[in-house]
Amino acid sequence: MPTCTPTPHHHHHHKQPPMVAHESVETPSQKPVVxxxxxxxxxxxxxxxxxxxxxxxxxxxxxxxxxxxxxxxxxxxxxPSLPKRVVAKLVPVFQIGVMGIVLGGEQIFPILGLMTPPPWYYSLRANKFGTIASTWLLGNALQSFLQSxxxxxxxxxxxxxxxxxxxxxxxxxxxxxxxxxxxxxxxxxxxxxx
Missing domain, CATH: 3.40.30.10 (Glutaredoxin)
Structure with missing residues (x-):
């Protein structure tokens, strides 16, 4: 008796896939249109x-x-436009230039032919950290703006x-x-x- 019972169930499962196959036939017919x-x-x-x-x-x-x-x-x-891209490339050069002048102005100005540094140099040098931090932050913000x-x-x-x-x-x-x-x-x- 246990061997006879699974056979009908097994047999019923074979009848359901044809219905599933009919359902899946409709999807491909819609797919080419879409x-x-x-x-x-x-x-x-x-x-x-x-x-x-x-x-x-x-x-x-x-x-x-x-x-x-x-x-x-x-x-x-x-x-961005070409002029903005070019200026964006110059911003880091300016940043490094300002930092270089603030940190090594006494050596740089004589090389440039200025034996006495200009008055603005002493203002920047008086607040080294503020000058460098401002140059870095403002330069990065400007560069971001120019690159967008x-x-x-x-x-x-x-x-x-x-x-x-x-x-x-x-x-x-x-x-x-x-x-x-x-x-x-x-x-x-x-x-x-x-």
């Missing part, structure tokens, strides 16, 4: 990496990849669809999904408009 939305399209998000915008960029990337399967979302740094672009620019198939520099704000997730959806619908890559 997968076609983003296929062959690229969204590029250029963001200010020194502004800590990477988290926002990664969140938007994941959302777009879920909404538009097959879409290629590329994240890249948006650098404040950008969060979104391109869909090389067309700018959102600019934080122009709008002065980040795009909302729903807003960005709609912008990308409209761009894909208008580009003819997708027949669906969501």
């Amino acid at each position: 997968g076609g939305i983003g296929l062959g399209s690229t969204v590029k998000i250029d963001f200010c990496s020194s502004c800590s915008y990477r988290g926002n960029a990664v969140t938007m990337k994941k959302m777009l990849e879920m909404q538009f399967p097959g879409i290629d979302v590329v994240l890249a740094n948006y650098p 672009s404040g950008a969060f620019e979104v391109y869909c198939n090389d067309e700018l669809i959102f600019s934080k520099l122009r709008e002065g704000r980040f795009p909302g997730e729903i807003e960005l999904k709609d912008l990308v959806g409209r761009r894909l619908a208008n580009s003819g890559i997708s027949d669906m408009s969501s």
Whole structure:
């Protein structure tokens, strides 16, 4: 009797998988339709990496990849303008220069042809620690400002669809999904408009 009982149960389990197979057949039939939305399209998000915008960029990337399967979302740094980058490179030189003058001015000024250091040197030297600390902190703050672009620019198939520099704000997730959806619908890559 114990050997006969497991056989019917075992037999009933074989009848359920065909129903599960029918359910899973529906999912692949929906997937190609959804997968076609983003296929062959690229969204590029250029963001200010020194502004800590990477988290926002990664969140938007994941959302777009879920909404538009097959879409290629590329994240890249948006650098500041060339003049800002050049000045940012000069800030550490200035910082080291000030520190060098404060610590070794008596030896530096004669080399530069000044036998008597200028009056401002004595003011800086009177408060060595304050001068060096201020130069360091202000220099680092200035360098941070100069290295940031404040950008969060979104391109869909090389067309700018959102600019934080122009709008002065980040795009909302729903807003960005709609912008990308409209761009894909208008580009003819997708027949669906969501």
